[in-house]
Amino acid sequence: MIRLHDVSLCLGNASRTSAVQFHLPAFEVAAGETVVLTGPSGCGKSTLLNLVASLRRADAGEVTVANVDLATLSPAQLDRHRGTHCGMVFQTFHLLAPFTAIENVTIGLRFGARKRDNTRRRADEVLRRVGLGDRLHARPHQLSVGERQRVAIARAIAGGAPILLADEPTGSLDPDTGREIFTLLQEVATEDGRTLLMVTHDPALAAELPRRLDCTGLIRSTIIAGGRDANA
């Protein structure tokens, strides 16, 4: 389902003498598999997720998602590929404040669904599935943080995306709520046969999943030979 091979990416503005470089020799995830990404802050976990989500393009190497080499897609095709194949869940929920829970999910479907029929009914279904049947018309500020993350999960799964990318989904939640959200993500991935890539700092949660990728060292500073200082 996901394959990265010898992927490198220059992050930030490279100076004449050094660059911050992401490099991943090889990484593959099968369809329906759940992988947790661990490692210290700034090690490259989120960058890996963003590469899979095509929010970043690799400078070199191959990124294949859902059997499509992302390097071959135009920017517009990348946007549509992301919308139809990747459902994203963020640490800070990223709900749209002017809209209700059901509208947030509907908007997600508008841009990301493989089929755009009956979006309202589909949004209603998934919100009920994540336990928010009685909060359909609440705005984000009227929801608890746990409920907000449930709306975000509903939005991520509503369109039928086969890949779920969760970037520290429990990072803003208390331990109990975090546990609920973690369980919910696992459930929707397992029941629907979706591939789940989840970033977490919580070693206890990470330990519960069968496959972990330690991302330590994916990002490192590189001295550029031939820079002005090197020549001095």
Add this chain to the structure above:
Amino acid sequence: MSFLAMAWRYLKFRRLVTFLTVVGIALGVALVCAVLALRHESERALSREAGLYDLVVGGKGSPLQLVLASVYHLDSPTGNLPYTDYGKLRRDPRVLWAAPMGLGDNYAGYRIVGTEAHFFDLPDRNGKPFFRLARGHIFEDRFEVVLGSHVAAASGLDIGDTFFGTHGLVDVPGGEVHRDFPYEVSGVLAPTSTAQDRAIFGTLASVWEIHETEDRLHSAIQGTALLSDEEEREVTSILARLKTPGLRLWMADEIRKRSDCIAAIPINEILRFQRGVIGPVQRALLAVAAAVVLVACLTVLTTLHQAAERRRRDVAILRSLGALRSEVAALVFTEGVLLTGAGIAFGLLLGHGGLALASSPIRDATGLVLHPWHMPKAEGIALGVMALCGAAASLFPAISSYRRTPIDDLHLTD
């Protein structure tokens, strides 16, 4: 959910800023609409009325003043001229229609115009009668009068009612009321949408009788000679329609060569007045209005830019959901178009509504009857230009949203 619905929700979400921006645009648009509509309507009304008469003949003085006093019932008349001059003019084979006017009194501020019955035979430029009676009949006896439609409506006078005239052309407290000479209403004219609706028409004989009696009284007190005979009677002015407008300049020149009176061509005087006096004021007002619209467009630009800046995170979220660059740009642009459209719609309503409210006081003060809801062509063009400015102002934040990379903005918090 459509772009329109999404854009509307975003505008509703920051309703105060939206309201203030719409008000800013609406004020500018209202000012432009009001100035353009007022210009068009005043030109139309002034020209229509001035075009009814080819010549106005009066005593020496300002031609414009003569026209304003004789055609629009504004301003003081110039000096009188002999009644015999009217006879000569009427007999001139080049004259289609001519009527004398004798002014001197008013009723509640409405001028009492002494004239002759054939005054109401004046044809409009299509050859149809310009005056029509709504009810009653044209004056037959000396002290019968016909009311203009506005006078009848404003004063409540109707057929058979009587009233007294007051000396002078304007209603001033303590004015001399001619209590020995009651007027009786014999007819009411249908509306003409001109200053004639604000006049009272009586016989020239009644004007002479009232004022000659007073002069006789003054002469008796002072021991001077009695009043002149009919040969020496005077009129305030003469209105004339010629057989063809091409004769205007020729006849006006001919009359001017006589030393004791002037002849004004109303349409020329009014056009000169519009270009010389009203035009610069209207141009200044238009410049102010254009500046207001420009500021309003800049407000749209600033508002949308700030909204787009505040919404960088939302745009990034939409992109992460699969929205194309062009789609988020279209969303931001739709917001701008909605803002501009609402501003223009409210401005249009405000401008013409204001004109509708002002039309009654304008009619009372000047006799000009405006059609406040009529939209002149220039206004349509101005609105189009303003809509384009609003669209152009909306393009900048839309382009800015188009260019942004979502990954840069996803880390932003609410």
